[in-house]
Amino acid sequence: MNHDSYTDAYIRGILDEVKTIAMVGASANTVRPSYFVLKYLLAKGYDVIPINPGQAGKEILGQTVYASLADVPKPIDMVDIFRGSEAAGAIVDEALKLDPKPKVVWMQLTIRNDEAAARAEAEGVKVVMNRCPKIEYGRLSGEIGWTGVNSRVLSSKRPALKAGFQHRGLPGVNPRAGTKG
Amino acid sequence: MTDRIPGFSTLAIHAGAQPDPSTGARVTPIYQTTAFVFDDVDHAASLFGLQAFGNIYTRITNPTTAALEERVAALEGGTAALAVASGHAAQLLVFHAMLRPGDNIVAGNKLYGGSINQMNHSFKSFGWEVKWTEATDPQSFADKIDENTRAIFIESLANPGGVVTDIEAIAAIARDRGIPLVVDNTLASPYLCRPIEHGADIVVHSLTKFMGGHGNSMGGVIVDGGTFDWSASGNYPMLSEPRPEYSGMVLHETFGNFAFAIACRVLGLRDLGPAISPMNSFLILTGIETLPLRMQRHSDSARKVAEFLSGHDKVEWVSYAGLKGDPYHSLQQKYMPKGGGAVLTFGVKGGYDAGVALVSNVELHSHLANIGDTRSLIIHPASTTHRQLTDEQKTAAGAGPDVVRLSVGLEDVEDIIADLEQALSAV
Incomplete structure (x- = not known):
């Protein structure tokens, strides 16, 4: 498929479908983008597993860190890659060796590896590149509009609320019903 | 909506303004409040650390103002926007995020008189110099740029005088020299001209004029085109360097193509303070619905x-x-x-x-x-x-x-x- 742009329906479908996300390159440093995204996705009810060899065995935001995807002791729905475009190729290959295979491989903003994407798609795995799931969730839920960001979403429907004062969700996307966020 | 791209008039009415999530109110309510309660201390920490989207204090964000910001960003074709107290405040925050003492702005000489005053006199107190150039001669911009130039500033349609600036020619020079082009689009409004489509990186407005349109509310806005690479030259440390205000966060790396709007908000608006009133945001939002x-x-x-x-x-x-x-x-x-x-x-x-x-x-x-x-x-x-x-x-x-x-x-x-x-x- 064309990875220059994605339809909202494609992104929404992915955020609706996945529950367990392995984040490769998750940082324990609280001002790094990967830490932000980990924290946000946890707050939205996703089960997020940090992957970082340097932090293996420790916890980030209460989640046990694993050294590699192969070490994770449960099925992974989506692999979210916070590494450079070149390194992403080997991570995608690692992901494709998992049993069961993940449903989605997601590469963060500025990360794009078309060869790796083609290998994943050949095995029926959906791919998103050069996007951030936090920004996409915030965009599609309308939360990102609170910071003046152009969500490019128009709707005459009331946004979906989640528990808490200022938490929106995606209609139909509720990985863990009732959790805060 | 589906993935159909909406037209300008549709955006002027709907962008940024879904029904209110709590009450279902169809028109964006006036959130006339100074502050917003937190769920708990962790939620508060996430908001203060810029890790979550949400509202703390109306000087920094407000839901009524946010609807206005998203709407203007959509109409200008930008990635994000920041609404402030006036057009002058918008210009102050833009240059505050770009310039350090000793830096300069290369500005076309066909500008609103208030902007000429602001640049000639008030900006001097910050150690920012303005180098005037002939707005109708794009080459004169290239001639004035030096190693301390951090911004090029023009009006799309100049006030007064009816001068239309050759945005594309000046944008080409800006791109070649790695300097952002800032365009004041107040007189044209995005209905008549969208400078980002012609190569501008940042657009500012006095919302007081045609956007609000009814002569009843002061306001200004900064639109981030999402086009400029703030990290390439090292000349924009507010965006490319770790910020001590936020424990060493790097704004460009963290917020990507809307980092400039965030920098103006969390460094400029937060610390200099020219916030727009939610009431004014509401009146201007209503005005924009009939802008076309x-x-x-x-x-x-x-x-x-x-x-x-x-x-x-x-x-x-x-x-x-x-x-x-x-x-x-x-x-x-x-x-x-x-x-x-x-x-x-x-x-x-x-x-x-x-x-x-x-x-x-x-x-x-x-x-x-x-x-x-x-x-x-x-x-x-x-x-x-x-x-x-x-x-x-x-x-x-x-x-x-x-x-x-x-x-x-x-x-x-x-x-x-x-x-x-x-x-x-x-x-």
Whole structure:
């Protein structure tokens, strides 16, 4: 498929479908983008597993860190890659060796590896590149509009609320019903 | 909606304004509150650390203002926007995020007088220099740029004078030199011209004028085009370096193509403080819903008024880019083909005294210092806004003794013309 742009329906479908996300390159440093995204996705009810060899065995935001995807002791729905475009190729290959295979491989903003994407798609795995799931969730839920960001979403429907004062969700996307966020 | 790309008028009504999530209110409510409660301390920490989207304090974000910001970002084709107290405040925050003491702005000389004052005098206190250049000559921008230049500033449609700036030519120079192009789009509004589509990186507005459109609310906005690489040169440390205010966070790396709007918000607006009132945001939001209708009518009527004045024996000259034969007509056809906007200037025969007589004689036009109202407005700069200047300075500023400026309103154009006719006949 064309990875220059994605339809909202494609992104929404992915955020609706996945529950367990392995984040490769998750940082324990609280001002790094990967830490932000980990924290946000946890707050939205996703089960997020940090992957970082340097932090293996420790916890980030209460989640046990694993050294590699192969070490994770449960099925992974989506692999979210916070590494450079070149390194992403080997991570995608690692992901494709998992049993069961993940449903989605997601590469963060500025990360794009078309060869790796083609290998994943050949095995029926959906791919998103050069996007951030936090920004996409915030965009599609309308939360990102609170910071003046152009969500490019128009709707005459009331946004979906989640528990808490200022938490929106995606209609139909509720990985863990009732959790805060 | 589906993935169909909505048109401008649809965006003007819907962008940023889903029904209220708590009450279902269809019109964006006025969140007239200074502060917002947190769920718990962790939620508060996430908000203060910029890790979650949400509201803390109306100086930084407010849901009514946020709807306005998203709407303007959508209309300009930007990635994000930040609304502030006035157009001047918008310019202050833009340059605060770009310049350090000793840096300079290369600015076209055809600007709103208030902007010229701001740059010549107030910005000097911050150690920011302005290097003036001939707005109608793109090459003169390239000639003025030096190693300390951090921004290029122009107006798309200059006030007054009816000069249409060649945005693409200047944007090409800016891109070549790795400097962001900032465009004040107040007079044109995004209905007539979208500078980001022509290569601008940042757009600013006085929302007080055509965006609000009804002469009732002050406001300004900064639109981030999402196009500039703030990390490439190392010259924009507010975006490319770890920020001590946020425990070492790097804003460009963290917020990507809307990092400039975030920098203006969390460094500029947070610490300098020129926040817009939620009430004003609401009034301007309401105004924007009719922007396409109003700007078309303003432009159509202004062209008719310009044609009437051109044929009047007491009028020496008319400057309006929407007029056939005007020196800027071809640039207007390129950058703002739907119309030349509401503002025009003309020279009344008889000089200073004739100008004073004209603004005294009008009955429908309001004699005041503003533009972009539903009402038709008139001013004689030489006796008012530019009174303190010498005659030579007045002429250089486009405010010679004979100059009269109109902001053509939305009344019946026959009535506007009749008022000018009776006022001119008594001059």
